[in-house]
Amino acid sequence: MSTYSMPITFLSVYAEATKAEIIISLCFFLSFLFSAFVLPRIIIISKRKALYDDPDARKSHIGAIPRLGGLVFIPSILISLSFSTAIRFLLDFPANDKLTGYTLLELLLLAAGSLFLYFVGVKDDLIGVRYRKKFIAQFLVASLFPMSGLYINNLYGMFGIYEVPAMIGIPFTIVMIVFITNAVNLIDGIDGLAAGGALVCFITFGTLYLLREEWIYSMLAFAVVGCLLPFMYYNIFGSVERGTKLFMGDSGSLSLGYLLSFFAVKYTMFVPNEGMDIRCAIIPLSLLFVPVFDALRVMVVRVYHKHPVFLADRNHIHHKCLAAGFTHLQSTVMLVSYTVVTLFVNLGLGELVDLNIILIINILLAVLINHLLDVRIKHKEDAKAISFSNSTGL
Template sequence: MLCEKTNFKEMTTSLLSTILAYFQEDYRKAEFSILLCFILSLLFSCFVLPRILIIAKCKGLYDDPDARKCHTAKIPRLGGLVFIPAVLISLSFTIAVRYQINFPLNPALSGSALLELLFLMAGSLFLYFVGAKDDLIGVRYRKKFIAQFLVASMFPMSGLYINNMYGLFGVYELPALIAVPFTIILIVYITNAVNLMDGIDGLAGAGSLICFLIYGLLYFDKGLWIYSTLSFALVGCLLPFLYYNIFGIPERNTKMFMGDSGSLTMGYLLSFFSIKYTMCTDIGELDVQNFVIPFSLLFMPVFDALRVMCVRAFQNHPLFLADRNHIHHKCLATGLTHLQSTGLLLGYQLVIVFFNSWMCNYCNLNLLVIINILLAIFLNRVLTLFIYRKRNEESVSVRNHTGL
């Protein structure tokens, strides 16, 4: 018996020694911290989301259907309430564990990284509460814009702003007087563009998840592990939400939307990752991929928001009046289901990313942007033709049925 206890103790000691030896190298510790943060965020989201559904049912907190919306049943839109708490809890715990295993933040980056993260979390939390209020009782769009400009200004306060355009339209370095307001306006625009994509099941959530997953891998490759950890924390909290958002059944009270508390914060965080990645390389050693990847990931929502606003302006409609002219509405109008529309648009997003990453080695950045715009116009035109065709078929069917 004593021999068995001794063998067990030796085995345990040997196993712990092996684990500690495995995590001696920094990149192994980084892998561990990223995995830990991802799992914690995933578990927190899995635990809280069902409770949110119960609260929504008890208090009658539903998003009622109307002529503009794509759903026909009462569905809670409070799924986004889990995102920021999941990220804050998992990231804070993971950073603490990193210090426990003698793997603190990179001293070369701790000043700027810590400042950026603190401002980012402050801005995200503020926008989270604005979105939560809008989901519960509504907030006028003017107040939401004021809040968005306020949190967008936190990026330049941390020293993060777009100071180089990589030769787009012949522009390279930007002076701070132009770069700072341009960055603030761009953050607000991206935040709202992502928010506007939250119109059908899975589109905003899965689109954001793809972006965060790609950024997580790219930041890990660059050795910016704290940003990679944050990216995977967001992936972790989005995965359970997508299950309820895509596969949930309204009649069983298992379906939910993310609401503005989720879509606004996702857009805000995506704008941070995009700007940060664009500014990863030093001026003078610019890598066009650092511009192309963020541009490609955000092109679909950004272009669609611009197209819709141009159409509204051309038709003398209010720019901020909601309608059913977005690309996901067009997909539904062709007869596609929510899941098919989401699959089509996410496939389009991935094609853009791979196509642009390959083409940027062979053509000018300005030409690449023009090609992307032309392809987007072509896709919208094809969808419009399918909509007309479907309407004509329905019209003929009605005439045949009525004998006219």
């Protein structure tokens, strides 16, 4: 390469990176603006049609609150991504052949699956859907990933397993997609938790794909970030009295869970010519550990006590935080911060120890945190009982 061609090549790469940042920023802002514009109107429609999530013994809120905030998620994402991609093609940036073949197939099937699951969630928010039908829908859309060539084909040494054959990896992937989707749905029990956890995940994946120069996946991730931010404002800081509070409902939580499972499988999938990188397993594991471990723990506890696995209760981690005396916002900040700290600690441990040791450490720490919450809840209940006894003279 000549002396003159080197600066020209550098400028060309820099120009492409700058275009990438502009297009990704455009995608983010379009999604943000659409979400910010539509959400107040969803609140108005919910009030006029009395579409509320009424409180009951299992739920953590007081007062009737609209639960249709998730209606804005998929439209915001698809509109901003489609328009930004069209602009990208018009600018001929970067090589358009990257949007052909398996990448295009992945995105088309992801869009189809997201829309189908989105409408199932909308129906559930409006009139209810039996959990069996929701599971059937989830397995159907989960099967679209392997059709595009996406499946977990390597465990990077977890449980001593590396390469996973397709006949095992494909059904395993489908089950994991359904499990992750439901785990995110189940963690949506207090203000800002599901959205805040998802926000951390999508910012991380968006940044990672930006660094990899796989612009379309970064655009998709930041489109989700854009639509989440306005929703989080209404969800966390909205007032029940003023009628500005909003829940995402199943249309939102199922959509987020499905999109997160896509990024988790996509990032985990081993590509031979890119080499073995344990971070491809550590990052999805760390980002999704809180909802996945919590869902698995709750299922094990229900089986142990011989309760129906799908029977709703108040044994989730966010319910324990509330019972321990923390507010919605404090619980959300703690659990989201825990995810961020877990990510960086696990990445540091990945340079020193085996993936199985990292997994064991994470599980033991999560068990310890749940135990400490149980102890705090017990102390609080004992103090309340003593106070009641003193006040009644018993």
